[in-house]
Amino acid sequence: MENHFEMGLDALRQKLLTMASHAETAVNRAVQALVQRDTDLAQRVRADDDVIDHFEIEIDEMAIQLLTKAPLASNLRLVTVAMKISQNLERIGDEATKIAKRARDLAQEPPVKISLDLPRMAALALAMVKDALDSFVQQDSAAARAIIPRDKDVDALNKEMHQRLALHMMENPDTIGRCLHWIVATKSLERIADHAKNIAEEVVYLCEAQDIRHTLKK
């Protein structure tokens, strides 16, 4: 039989997961809007960002309320981790919005003739987000730890894309404007991967009570 406090903790978990699915959807849609030059989709992403922001506020309020009941041990860790994760999810939402903005801008101009495998980078980043949230649900510390090194792959891809875009800009100065949009978009994806890594670190703290932020070799 759950008591009211535990029901409060469950409600917090549920809200966090709902926020997560909104954030994931936003990233998916933003990337799609970018690749398919879909301005309507881009607009939807920007509108939905308010929803994600609102979730962060709600989750923080729920967490503060739970803190007044002085939770201890694993409950305490859950509440503080929930606040951190919601912050990361909100930033992911912001990054998705940035991608959507660039998608809208790019769609208004002719496409750049450069092959960038953005979908692959997006898939990697999204997979990191999904796996981080799964590890939260499963309370699986090992799975969370496994996500952290994958950030490097996304960073590498980002660097590679920037180099190619830089080259293209030098060779085709008339594409500079559009290439800059692409640079911003890929940077946003790289940041999304960073936030997924942060979420994984929080999950490790939740499960093991170990703070592994800033400790693993970059």
Place this chain on the structure above:
Amino acid sequence: MTAPNHSWRNFKNAFMQTLACVCAILVVTPLLLVFYHLIREGFSSINLAFFTQLPKPEGETGGGMGNAIVGTFVLLAQAAVIGVPVGVLGGVFLSEYGGTKLNWAIRFAADILNGVPSINWGIVIYGLMVESHLPGYSALAGGVVLGMMMIPLVMRTTEEVLQLVPGGYREAALALGIAKWKTIVQIVIRTALKGIVTGVLLAMARVAGETAPLMFTAFGNQHWTHNLTEPISALPLQIFTYAIGPYNDQHRQAWAGALVLLLLVLSINIGVRFLTRDRFQQKA
């Protein structure tokens, strides 16, 4: 709720209330009657002479019960000297020390002793001190018998009062590293002191009126007593002697003596009430 039910209940209520009230009045009535008679018969005879003079020889009028009043006080003082230390220390033992079996036996004995008729006490002391001429009819024997009667009374009231002292005080004192005996004296007894004094005074009020045992220990005396090995007068004894005598003047003085005795007991009780009044209103 139907009307007849209601009024039957009301009637029962009122009936019981009236009955209880009447019984309460009935309880107080004998006391009031006693007062009334004593005051009516005895008040006029109370004068300075009554308190200071010796009884006149048979047949003569006048005189007083000076020696009887002094005698009562002398006997009470001796009774206190015997009864208070033994009774209080006995009560301390029962409350603060002792295994449960021994305590039970002592308490049982004390309760029986409290119920022993006073004349039995009288006869025992008569045998021990009077018949054996150790020292015979004397103030000492009278004091001893009253003291013996006080012991179990004081012991039980002391024990009860000490038991009322919360254990927390004992624990707090012991936890300060204060030795057990000092804890008992300086903390427990000190806290219960009013109650112990009350118990002693009430015991004294009780034995002040004992007549039967004094008849064959103190014996009575028409003159001043000069030392404790001589017989001594006491109010109850003198009242008895005069009341069954043939002279009206003696009867008059017996009434006065009874009134004085009642006033003595009354003032002890009032004194106890005064002592135990609630001096501070404790904060909630």
Place this chain on the structure above:
Amino acid sequence: MPTDPNNSAAALTVRGLSVFFGDRAAVKNVSIDITAKAVTAIIGPSGCGKSTFLRAINRMHELNPDARMEGEIKLFDEDIYSRTVQSVTVRRRIGMVFQKSNPFPTMSIFENVTVGLRLNGIRDRKILAERTEESLRMAALWDEVKDRLNAPAVSLSGGQQQRLCIARALAVQPEVLLMDEPASALDPLATAKIEDLIVSLKKDYTIVIVTHNMQQAARASDFTAFFYLGELVEFGPTTKIFTNPAQKRTEDYVTGRFG
């Protein structure tokens, strides 16, 4: 770390302590090191033996004729149960404050504070006055009562009375102070004052406090011991016990799943 048996900063070392009432074991084979000049809290559900354990430390369980103990307790390497040591001596070095405040009702504030000194032979007025002020200051009560030291002790409020009892215990200058749920009979404001007091006292005293209030243990203590059914289940720094306990039973108790 406090569980190191060779810890030289341990004020009390307990080894294999068991306390029996008749046949029933209230405390079972407990070994623990209490760090000097720190606050150690003892938590656990009702009936887990924490009060019995506390009272064994200053030999107060001996007041119960059925009580019997086994094991060893040392105060700074001196065996407090050795045949040559009297319980009176132990209690002068290890003081105790109780759940229900119990200032002696026939005595004034001053008399209460100095009772432990006076009844142990110290009569020098100067010393008594100094110790009174010192103890009342340490108990955070001096400013409130300094003008009425001769007022009856029972005229103080509940929280003040408890602080008076703390001052009374401190006046005999013990090395260790044991507190058995000292704030459980008080309102939240008075409780907060007591907790604050405990934290400031640890500079000079070793304190062991039994509490059923986990938040109080979390607020006021450096180390926490969790007792269950007479056994010591877990002992460690308070932060660890309340953020990441090692034993599942501790975790369950602390998160409110039982008890």
